Amino acid sequence: MYAFEIDRPATLADALKALGAEEAQALGGGQTLIPALKARLASPARLVALSGVAEIKGIRTGENGALCIGGGTCHADVAAGAGAYPALAALAARIGDPAVRNRGTIGGSLANNDPSACYPAAVLGSGAVVVTTNRQIAADDFFEGMFTTTLEDSEIITEVRFPVPEVASYQKFEQPASRFALVGVFVAKYAGGVRVAVTGASEEGVFRWSEAEAALSGDFSPGAIEGLRLSGAGMISDLHGSGDYRAHLVAVMTRRAVAAAR
Template sequence: MYAFDIERPATIADAIAALGTEEAQALGGGQTLIPTLKQRLAAPAKLVCLSAIKEMQGICTADDGALCIGGGTTHAEVAAGAGAYPALAGLAGHIGDPAVRNRGTIGGSLANNDPSACYPAAVLGSGATVITSNRSIAADDYFQGMFTTALEDGEIITEVRFPVPEKASYQKFEQPASRFALVGVFVAKYAGGVRVAVTGASEEGVFRWAEAEAALSGNFAAEALEGLTLSGDGMISDLHGSGAYRAHLVGVMTRRAVAAAH
């Protein structure tokens, strides 16, 4: 580690002001940033800790039925409090280990947009809206590639709004050491159709599987996916599995998710 300043604002307005200074960086739960600092892969002059901002914490249901989760809400709190959306609560309850779940936040995870993180699949698969300190961003516009999002410098995720589907499930084939998704698939059935989001597989980060969505919108059953395959081209290939292996897992986990959603 190295010397840096730290601020702990109590309001979103104060946090935005603090992030406006040179070489300042937001700190959510610190589950990614702190290890990055320890490895000297980042060296901000000032950290702006968001954990004291109460208006960014908690879970509620909006008038339109959407589940609203503050950006500073921890994974453990989502797991315990998102009962109106069981698939989302189940996803949060299987992120990392208890230490990670009690410190990491949904806003921090989405801001980082790790290609193997679970929340991006839930947000994209639900067609959720990411609310920031400046604007509202649709899920389809928010994710822009590996570790890349639509967030601008100094912009903070204050809330995420999830429309609650008729049926949904998240199935993850996890890497046992890190508990990140080797492949994770979030399937959500709405009145207007089905959304299928995949994490952990692509070199471009989380993505929607359009062919599976079309098949399942016509028949929401695992057998509707028979014959559908993905190419291993553009899939992550590492010591844990080849691109072709991950492409195969996408189909397996999608079928499992549909079966579990029933």
């Protein structure tokens, strides 16, 4: 790692002030950023650790029963505390391993927008709202492609508000070494229709599979999307699987998610 200064503010106001410094970067749980720093893929002059900011941690019930999760809440706490949205709690319980889940945060995961991360699928699949220190961003506007979001440099995710669906499920085909999603599909059925979000597959990062959404909104059963498939063009192709393989997996995992939704 290159040398840097580290701040550990106790309040959001102090964190924003610290982030105003030249070449400062926010540090969530560090489960992605610290390995990146070790590999010298990032070289900030100053890190602002958010782990001491209590006001962005915790889970509450918001307007219309929305499940609101503080940006600094770790995966283990979401797994234990998001009982009102079982599919989301189950997703959090399968990220990384237990020690990683005790550090990694939902805000950190979303800000990083790894194309194979789990949380972006839940946020996009639920039509959640990402609340920052500046504004509220709809999930459909938040993700801008691999490792890219609409967040600005000194903007911190304070909360993510999830409307709770009638039924939902996240099905992850795990890459066994990294435990990231080779393909992960989040399906959520709301009164107004079905949302299907796919992670791990596209070179553009998380995306909605609109054909499957339309079919499932009419008939919420695995049979409704039998035969429906995506093209392998634009899908990630690497040593773990070709684009065509990933496209095939998306259809399989979507059917499994519909069958498992509760």
